[in-house]
Amino acid sequence: MKIYECDGCHKEIEVYDEYEPEFCCKGEQCGCRGMPINPVFCDECEVRVYGRNPLLEELPKLPF
Ligand SMILES: [Zn+2]
Numbered sequence: 001m002k003i004y005e006c007d008g009c010h011k012e013i014e015v016y017d018e019y020e021p022e023f024c025c026k027g028e029q030c031g032c033r034g035m036p037i038n039p040v041f042c043d044e045c046e047v048r049v050y051g052r053n054p055l056l057e058e059l060p061k062l063p064f
């Protein structure tokens with residue numbers, strides 16, 4: 001793991017060593033707005049951006 005910056009709040013987070021941000025373009029007149037196409041988020045931003053916590057999704061689903 002290595003330290004990287006959350007793309008949501010710029011807090012320091014751990015990412016996989018293989019992670020390298022990939023950019024579409026500088027974001028001028030483009031929907032990507034200069035954000036990486038594979039952004040990384042801290043837990044709080046992950047929930048805010050995706051509306052869920054992937055860590056919780058790994059738990060087995062209860063039958064009710
Ligand atoms: Zn964040």
Ligand SMILES: [Zn+2]
Nearest residue numbers: 024025030032
């Ligand atoms: Zn773009």
